[in-house]
Amino acid sequence: MAATDAKHVVAVDVDEVLCRYSEGFMRWQLAARSELGDGDSPVQLPEVGICFKTACTKDNATAREEFARSAAFVEIDTVPGSREALQRLAQRGVRVEVVTSRPLSMQPATLDYLTSSFPGLIAQAHFSRSGEKGDICKRIGASVLVDDQIRNVTDATKAGIAGVLFDLAGTYTWNQAANVPSNAVRLQAWDKVVGHILQVLQLPDEVPGQAKARATAKAPAKAAGKAAAKAKAKATAAAPPAKATAAAPPEAAVARADGGASGGADGGATALPAAL
Numbered sequence: 001m002a003a004t005d006a007k008h009v010v011a012v013d014v015d016e017v018l019c020r021y022s023e024g025f026m027r028w029q030l031a032a033r034s035e036l037g038d039g040d041s042p043v044q045l046p047e048v049g050i051c052f053k054t055a056c057t058k059d060n061a062t063a064r065e066e067f068a069r070s071a072a073f074v075e076i077d078t079v080p081g082s083r084e085a086l087q088r089l090a091q092r093g094v095r096v097e098v099v100t101s102r103p104l105s106m107q108p109a110t111l112d113y114l115t116s117s118f119p120g121l122i123a124q125a126h127f128s129r130s131g132e133k134g135d136i137c138k139r140i141g142a143s144v145l146v147d148d149q150i151r152n153v154t155d156a157t158k159a160g161i162a163g164v165l166f167d168l169a170g171t172y173t174w175n176q177a178a179n180v181p182s183n184a185v186r187l188q189a190w191d192k193v194v195g196h197i198l199q200v201l202q203l204p205d206e207v208p209g210q211a212k213a214r215a216t217a218k219a220p221a222k223a224a225g226k227a228a229a230k231a232k233a234k235a236t237a238a239a240p241p242a243k244a245t246a247a248a249p250p251e252a253a254v255a256r257a258d259g260g261a262s263g264g265a266d267g268g269a270t271a272l273p274a275a276l
Contacts, residue, residue, distance in 0.1 A: 008201045010089060011126075011133070011142040013152065014100040014110065017079060017166050018118065022051035024076035028067050029054070049173035068109040078117050079168060081190030086121040088194050091207045097140055098125040099133050101152070134159030144197050150178045157181040162200050164193055 015021035026045055045051060054060065067073055086096055102110055104127055114122050126136050134155040137145050145156040146164040153163035163184030165175055170188050180186050187193050198205055 007093065008203070009095045009097060009140055009142045010197055010201075011097055011099040011137045011140065011145045011156075011161075012086075013145075013147040013149070013166075014098055014102065014114070016048075016052070016148040016168070016172065017146055018082050018098075019113065020048075020077045020079055022048060022055040024072065025055040025060075025064065025067055026051040028070060028072040029060075029063060031072075048168075048171050052172075052174055065105060068106045073109050074113050074116055076113065076117075079190065083118060083121070085190035085194045086118055089197065090121055092198065092203050094197070094201065094203070095123050096121060097123050097142065099128060099136050099140075099142075099145065099147075100125065101128055101130040101133070101149075103127075131155050134161060137161045144200055146193055146197075148172055148175055150175050150180070153184050154181050157183040164196060166193065 012018060023045055030045075055064070089096055098114060100110065107125075107127060111125060114125060124140075126140065128136050130149065131151040132155060133145060133147065133152045134157075137156050138159045138161065142161055144162045144164060145153060146166055147153050147156070148166045150165060153165045157163045161183075163181060165180050165184055165186045166172070167175055167186050167188050170176075175186075185196060187196060195205065
């Protein structure tokens with residue numbers, strides 16, 4: 001885990017917020033039961049709500065412990081946009097700490113997963129019982145909790161913590177039955193979550209120093225453009241005026257029309273009428 005000092009702290013859940021635990025568990029269980037078909041076709045998992053119910057049933061308590069000890073556990077897919085979101089927060093000086101209701105027996109495997117999948121992006125990990133995350137968030141000084149469980153978000157808001165109920169692309173059916181508390185919002189993508197967090201923390205969306213760096217990078221080109229324009233104007237002012245071309249006498253015009261020394265009738269010159 002990364003150790004950093006930061007003015008702002010954000011707490012995030014793990015399962016279904018940082019990683020797609022339910023689908024990972026279902027995929028592992030199907031493989032363990034040899035129900036993957038002929039091996040040539042991709043695994044067709046049921047929708048995430050069904051995976052979630054399967055992974056969370058009491059009947060699968062032992063299977064969850066076995067899954068945590070398997071190699072598949074550290075290969076669980078991350079939630080789309082989660083790693084990039086934590087990077088954005090880190091760039092803005094926000095300290096991210098995990099607050100999970102996973103049992104302590106899963107602590108070693110959880111820490112291995114977080115270190116591997118989110119290197120340097122998570123300062124600490126805390127383990128609590130479900131529905132009791134508010135106290136931990138308050139103790140670590142978190143301003144926001146991002147979680148997929150309504151009871152955890154509600155508990156956090158009661159402790160004065162802003163809540164984000166995460167509902168990836170509107171597919172988390174287990175948290176859609178209840179309304180979110182007044183100090184919480186339901187969001188469906190990590191880019192929206194980061195935007196909301198920055199708003200709560202009153203932080204600019206732009207990385208500190210980014211605007212200055214951009215302005216500094218543009219300065220030489222702007223200065224060069226001004227210098228070039230100034231030099232061009234100076235050269236134009238110093239150049240002598242162009243001489244006016246004298247009009248050809250009538251005789252020359254007649255000679256061109258008659259095929260004289262200026263190229264003949266088919267030489268491309270326009271015949272001028274003779275002066276009267």
